[in-house]
Amino acid sequence: MLNFNFYNPTRIVFGSDTIKQLDQLVPAQARVLILFGGESARKNGTLDEVRQALGNRDVREFGGIEPNPSYETLMRAVEEVRTEKVDFLLAVGGGSVIDGTKFVAAAIDYPNDPWEILQSFGQHIEKAMPFGSVLTLPATGSEMNKASVITRKATQEKLPFMSEKVFPEFSILDPTKTYTLPPRQVANGVVDAYVHIMEQYLTYPADGMVQDRFAEGLLQTLIEIGPRVLAEPHDYELRANLMWAATLALNGLIGAGVPQDWSTHMIGHELTAAFDIDHARTLAVVLPSNLQLRREAKQGKLLQYAERVWGITEGSDAEKIDAAIVRTRQFFESLDIPTRLSDYKVTAGDIDGIISQLQQHGMTALGERQDVNLTLSRQILEASL
Amino acid sequence: MLNFNFYNPTRIVFGSDTIKQLDQLVPAQARVLILFGGESARKNGTLDEVRQALGNRDVREFGGIEPNPSYETLMRAVEEVRTEKVDFLLAVGGGSVIDGTKFVAAAIDYPNDPWEILQSFGQHIEKAMPFGSVLTLPATGSEMNKASVITRKATQEKLPFMSEKVFPEFSILDPTKTYTLPPRQVANGVVDAYVHIMEQYLTYPADGMVQDRFAEGLLQTLIEIGPRVLAEPHDYELRANLMWAATLALNGLIGAGVPQDWSTHMIGHELTAAFDIDHARTLAVVLPSNLQLRREAKQGKLLQYAERVWGITEGSDAEKIDAAIVRTRQFFESLDIPTRLSDYKVTAGDIDGIISQLQQHGMTALGERQDVNLTLSRQILEASL
Incomplete structure (x- = not known):
């Protein structure tokens, strides 16, 4: 096991009918800015429920945060926070809204x-405004x-940042709030969480026995519930398990x-940037061929x-590995997520770009051993056609 | 899945050679009181290593915290903190020292x-002095x-308390610090962690799919490493996995x-109180017969x-359940932990007491359905003879 530093102070308030707990979670005197994405949060009543829970607090709204949240939009929110002297932020939405709020x-x-x-x-963030979230889309773990x-x-440019100052103070996870999500977003969420786990699990054996068991347990759970969570959108237990699994996949x-x-x-990000393919779908395309190309290094x-x-x-070791990669691809396909570049109209001629x-x-030395150079990335993309 | 509120802000600093990080973890101007148990912390050099990491800080020591930490001893520590104007506590030891420091x-x-x-x-604790811990004995999760x-x-009287104010700010888990533990304490730690998991897992099916997988993964890990961790006390990976598993068993x-x-x-506590049997050993005695007596309610x-x-x-369902209970008992015995009351000289005549x-x-309505009344507790104890 490698040495590590684990710290995660976010409070999770999980379950049905939990949005009303905002009244205890947000400081009584706070001037609150609610950040959200499209108008679905308003239409499905979540925004109203949130405002009601916040009672007499001074509350403003900032909508229109995009699926890939943009610096330009968010700087307008920063301006509003300053002008209106807001002192608490509340993200209502999925990973993009929460990322933007951070x-x-x-x-x-x-x-x-x-x-x-x-x-x-x-790395230079020294403080951040306190904020919480009401999650409506299980996927990113944000x-x-x-x-x-x-x-x-x-x-x-699409860039990440990380800081212990931007852990949400709390996140409310009410599985019933996911009932009205479009199936495509739910399927994307399952695949996103699945590949988050694989990126942390499928490397080389490192004696993290508990970490391996936890990762395997999350993968098994997603496999077990994946197609059912699409077929039975109002099944509380399925949605609850998807929501908790997706959070634990990347906390x-x-x-x-x-x-x-x-x-x-990293390879998937470029596919999104160039062809506007949903993030999760790029992962479903790249992962199977990535595993196939690096099967020797990842054999254990x-x-x-x-x-x-x-x-x-x-079967032989080679047969077992083949079967596992095939099953992985079939799992993504069972969620109506195509796993070939050609399904997204990307051709061999696009790979150079x-x-x-x-x-x-x-991005010239990727992976757990930094051996995924541009030659290997090209082979992975060619195998994904 | 039941609704829940999960919050755990303790920072875990895990790995070999991590005690020196105390210099960053403890405030630079702190007046520190180190709390510890017996003299083993001094003899094996851990106390010296801790003092060295604390550098020029004003540091005092308070030793002699008992295996079942006593109010009387701890109130002397409270007095010392007041007199010496200490403003940071550092527990160096196992669960008893950390419990006492809380x-x-x-x-x-x-x-x-x-x-x-x-x-x-x-429930009325509104504030607590900040403190951290250096763990030397994997077992309790404290x-x-x-x-x-x-x-x-x-x-x-032996009473528990709980408060979000007494999460350690940080805990340093260095597996090498467990190398010199007596085998009896290591075996007790494995069983303690195992039964902590079972108390949260072996109830009735409640659609906590991830929780079940995580619990099963921890149990499998303990089963896999249990006897080996005793046989190979200087195997870093085994000790590391025991340490992390025991923490996750009750966080x-x-x-x-x-x-x-x-x-x-609860039944085990009374055995410790009356006959001074090690806590973990009382659990190893009570659990198999408890499962046996409640096998219908716990069948799923x-x-x-x-x-x-x-x-x-x-085999049949009944045979599978029999086999699982037998294997559980055998696992405890494989760690040199006897699982019968008679092994501890407790007889049928002691049960009334x-x-x-x-x-x-x-303690008249125990268990996940509050149906473990005194009659059932008596049957469990009789089956444990």
């Missing part, structure tokens, strides 16, 4: 140009972690003390994954 | 008689939770959103436990 919280009192937060990956990804439209716990990969994400963990997650015990983006962004 | 932290500014902290189970158990010698995570039992603990989870934790797939203690302490 940026606003950090930018308010940032002594330099706030874009520097992204350029320095958050509701219980210290990370955020922000896009600057003007320059087409720091299963990655503490073990190597991590993240090359599927692939065999463990085959046996413990998929129950594959027959993606490789040159990876190069521009310094 | 009490001291809460008692310092408690407006009423500090014993009232125990009488009200901690290093990452908000609970503590204190004994008042004068009146023979609130696997119990969030699911029913909990704790009847084995017992079958799941048999299959997922022990890999038992053959234990039952009357349970009655005196209000």
Whole structure:
């Protein structure tokens, strides 16, 4: 096991009918800004429920945070916070809204140009405005972690930052709030969480016995509920388990003390940037061929994954690994998520462009051993066609 | 899944050579009181290492905290904190020292008689002195939770309290610090952690899919490493996995959103009180017969436990449950922990006394369904002879 530092002070308030607890969670005298995305939060009544729970507090709204939250939009929110003397932020939405709120919280009192937060990956943040979240879309884990990804439209840059100052103070997870999500978003959420786990689990054996068991348990849970959560959108238990699994997939716990990969994400990000493919779908495309191309380096963990997650015990090692990768792809497809670049109209002729983006962004030594160079990334993309 | 509120702000600093990080973790100007148990912390050099890491800070020591930490001893520590104007506490030891430090932290500014902290189970604690811990004995989970158990010698009372104010700010978990522990303490630690998990897992099915998988993963890990951790005391990976598993066994995570039992603990406490049997050993005695006597009410989870934790797939349901209980008992015995009351010289004639203690302490409706009454407790004890 590697040495690690685990810290996660976010309070999770989980269950049906929990939004009313906002009254205890938000300071009584707070001047609150609610941040949200599109108008669905208003239409489905969640915004009203939130405002009602906040009672007589001074509450403002800031809508229109995009799926890939933009620096430009968020700087308008920063301005509003300053003008209106807001002192508590409340994100109502999914990962993008929460990521955006983290940026606003950090930018308010940032002594330099706030874009520097992204350029320095958050390492100079010394304080942030307190904020909480009401999660409506299980997927990214942002509701219980210290990370955020922000896009600057003007320059087409998409950069992450991390800071212990931007853990949400609390996140309310009410599974009933996910009942009205479009199936596509739910399927994306399942795949996003699945690949978050794989990036932290499927590397090389490092004696993180508990971490492995937890990761396997989360994968098994997602496999068990994945197609059912789509077929039965109002099944409380299925939605509850998806919501809690997606949070635990990326709250720091299963990655503490073990190597991590993240090359599927980095290659996937370029596909989103170039072709506007949903983030989760890029992961579903890249992961199977990534595992296939690196099957030797990942052999130990692939065999463990085959046996413990998929129950594959027959055949040679090579056959077990083949079967595990096939089952992974089939799982994504069972959620109506296509897993080939061609399904998204990306062709062999597009690969040069993606490789040159990876190069521009310094993504030339990815993975748990930093051996995913541009040649290997090209092979992975070719195998994904 | 039940609604839940999960909050755990303790920072875990895990790994070899981490004690030196105390310099960053403890405020630079702090006046520190180190609390510890017996003299082993001094003899094996841990105390020196801690003092060295604390550098030029003003540091005092308070030793002699007992295995069942006593109110009387701890009130002397409270006095010392006041006299010496200490403003940071550092527990160096196992669960008893950390439990004791939690009490001291809460008692310092408690407006009423500090014993009232125990009488009200901690619910009136409004502030506590900040403290951290250096864990030397994996077992209780106190290093990452908000609970503590204190004994008042004068009146023979042993009471728990809980408060979010007494989470350690940080806990340093260095597996190498466990190398010199007596085998008996290590074995007790494995069983203590195992039964903590069982109390939160082996109840009735409640659709906590992730919680179940996590609990099963921890149990499997303990089963896998249990005898080896005794046979190979200097194996870093084994000690590291034991340490992290024991912490996660009782940090609130696997119990969030699911029913909990704790009847084995309550009956076990009386055995410790009456016959001075090590806490973990009382659990090893009570758990197998407790499961046996309540096998009908616990059938769903017992079958799941048999299959997922022990890999038992053959036979009738009754045979699978029998086999799982036998394997549990054998596991404890494989750690040189006897599992019968007679092994501890407790006889049928002693049971009346234990039952009357349970009655005196209000332990008349235990378990996840509050159906473990005195009659059932008696049957469990009789089956444990």
